[in-house]
Amino acid sequence: MNSLFQLIKHEFIIQNRINNMIKYLIIFFLFCVVSITLINTYEDIKKFGLIFSVICLLISLIGFSSSIFKSDLEDGTLELLLSTVSSDKIIAAKFFAIFISSIIGIILTLPIIYIFFNQTLTEVIFFSISICLILMLAGNLVVLSASMQCYFKANANFIGTFIMPLLIPNIVMTGMVLKDNNLQLIFIMIGINSVFLPISFFLSSYLIRNIYNIT
Numbered sequence: 001m002n003s004l005f006q007l008i009k010h011e012f013i014i015q016n017r018i019n020n021m022i023k024y025l026i027i028f029f030l031f032c033v034v035s036i037t038l039i040n041t042y043e044d045i046k047k048f049g050l051i052f053s054v055i056c057l058l059i060s061l062i063g064f065s066s067s068i069f070k071s072d073l074e075d076g077t078l079e080l081l082l083s084t085v086s087s088d089k090i091i092a093a094k095f096f097a098i099f100i101s102s103i104i105g106i107i108l109t110l111p112i113i114y115i116f117f118n119q120t121l122t123e124v125i126f127f128s129i130s131i132c133l134i135l136m137l138a139g140n141l142v143v144l145s146a147s148m149q150c151y152f153k154a155n156a157n158f159i160g161t162f163i164m165p166l167l168i169p170n171i172v173m174t175g176m177v178l179k180d181n182n183l184q185l186i187f188i189m190i191g192i193n194s195v196f197l198p199i200s201f202f203l204s205s206y207l208i209r210n211i212y213n214i215t
Contacts, residue, residue, distance in 0.1 A: 004089050007081075011097035019067055021098070025060060025105035032056040033109070033116050050117050051175040054131060058138050058167055061102060065163075068094055068146035069208075078150075079212065087209035091143060091201060098139040106131055126181045130174045133189045137170055140200045147204040151211050166196065 015021045032053045072078035081090055106128075114124055141163040169192050177185045 003085055007089055007093035008096045011093045015097050015101055021101040022105045026108055028060040029057050029109050050178055061138050065142045065145040069150040073150055087205045090208055091204045094143045095139050102135045126177050129186055130177045133193055134170045134174055137193050137196055138167055140197050141166055144200040144204045147207040151207040
């Protein structure tokens, strides 16, 4: 457990000192929020603004998939880690670093969301819950995409675009939650996550564990 915590801490530092993940997500999300607010009417902003911002946030998060394992693979860190800890811990550390960074970015932008989109406190709470669930799935799929790129050792940046359809059910559920504040939809999202998360985690771990076994 201590080694996992140290790995998460290490990955969190790397993602934010080198890749500037939190800073990038905040700037990108604020840009989307301000742009949507300026170019749409009040009615359209109330109906569609927040969900469009969420979609843009997910797209920006997918863009990180190409850099998650890149430095580890190039400087030999990944090979060293695999000789000392399990691939499950490596994948878990990557996931938690991305998820925590994303959540911090969202928390820091919640006051802006509350003001720009004129949300009630209840709507902000439902938004926070649904965005945590969708970021959990997105973070896991981003790690899977990065693992595939790392495993095949080729210019496979296009792989990230293929994980977006897997987010569509949760995106739809998030839109419905923001519209109706329906708690049952939250449980449906939890059910979707409980199916996709173990599968993507297992696949990511398998790819990283066997990355140096390719002949």
